[in-house]
Amino acid sequence: MAEELPEVILRRLPKYRELAAGLEAEGWHHLTSQDIARATEIDALTVRKDLSIINVTGRRNYGYEVGELVRGIDRLLGWDKPHRIALVGEAKMMQTLLAVFPLARYNIQPECVVEGNTYEGPDRVGDIPIYRVDDFLARQKAGEPVKTVLFWVLIGRAQRAADKLVESGVKVFWNFSQNSVYVPEGVSVVEASLIGDLAVLSYEAMK
Numbered sequence: 001m002a003e004e005l006p007e008v009i010l011r012r013l014p015k016y017r018e019l020a021a022g023l024e025a026e027g028w029h030h031l032t033s034q035d036i037a038r039a040t041e042i043d044a045l046t047v048r049k050d051l052s053i054i055n056v057t058g059r060r061n062y063g064y065e066v067g068e069l070v071r072g073i074d075r076l077l078g079w080d081k082p083h084r085i086a087l088v089g090e091a092k093m094m095q096t097l098l099a100v101f102p103l104a105r106y107n108i109q110p111e112c113v114v115e116g117n118t119y120e121g122p123d124r125v126g127d128i129p130i131y132r133v134d135d136f137l138a139r140q141k142a143g144e145p146v147k148t149v150l151f152w153v154l155i156g157r158a159q160r161a162a163d164k165l166v167e168s169g170v171k172v173f174w175n176f177s178q179n180s181v182y183v184p185e186g187v188s189v190v191e192a193s194l195i196g197d198l199a200v201l202s203y204e205a206m207k
Contacts, residue, residue, distance in 0.1 A: 005053065012050055013073050015040045020069040032063030079106045086136065087128070088114040088161065089152030089176070095125045097152075111146055112136065133161070137168045145169030152176035 019039050023031060033051070037044040051064065054072035058064045074080040085103070087094045087110050094113045103110060113130045115121075123130055131139065140146065151173045153161045162173065162181040173189045175181060183189055 009050055009053070010077070012040075012042060012046075013054075013077065015042070016047070016051065017070055017073040020064075020066040020073075024066040024070060028066050030063045030065055031069075033058060035063065074107075077106075079108075082107050082109050083148065084109055084111050084146050085148045085150055085174075086110070086112050086114055086146045086170075087152075088133075088149045088165065090154075091115055091119070091121060091125055091130050093152055094150075097150075098125065098128075110150075114149075133164070137164060140168035140170075148172040148174070150174045150176065151181070155179050 016036055019036060020031065033044040033047045036042070036047045040047070048058070051058070051069070051072075054069075054076050056064055056068050056072040071080070083106075085108055087097075091113050098110070110128050113125050113128055114133055114136045115130055117132045117134050119130070119132055121130070145168060147170060149165060149170050149172070151158070151162065151165075155178060158177045158179055158181050162183060165173075166183055166187055171187055173181060173183065173187070174192060175189050176192045180191070181189060
């Protein structure tokens with residue numbers, strides 16, 4: 001990628017993708033920037049600027065091919081290729097998350113669930129194996145390490161767990177924990193802001 005995209009754009013692109021994918025499934029062939037603006041509540045000029053990044057050109061009075069939009073956004077975000085990820089946290093929470101959030105739709109392939117060393121329970125979540133953390137760390141050292149984790153560890157344990165994962169080769173954390181984790185330069189943390197979302201939800205509910 002020639003230049004790093006601002007996070008605000010990265011967060012808008014999936015909205016366009018989901019709209020286009022849904023309309024394609026319903027038999028639509030094209031949609032305009034005005035259609036996208038109305039559905040997403042993002043102004044049409046911003047939509048056109050965002051979509052210019054993915055090298056998909058709309059035509060006057062016709063708009064964009066919905067399939068090209070989906071494929072272009074997938075290419076830009078890396079969703080056109082399989083992406084390995086480990087799910088670090090309690091197996092029951094991960095089972096719930098997988099039931100409601102279709103990672104496979106975006107070519108995200110969970111390789112394993114990583115539980116605590118004292119874990120006693122089933123050895124799989126669906127088809128995904130469950131490893132205790134020490135076993136996972138050993139596998140990281142022995143083979144090609146998983147570099148991305150969905151991280152949902154309880155407060156009080158998160159930083160120590162993150163430190164061990166960084167040592168094992170993890171480079172990106174998708175952090176669902178309700179506290180920040182600190183990582184060295186060269187390692188990224190993307191916050192899944194459940195508390196932030198709850199604050200907005202509560203504020204809107206008081207209006």
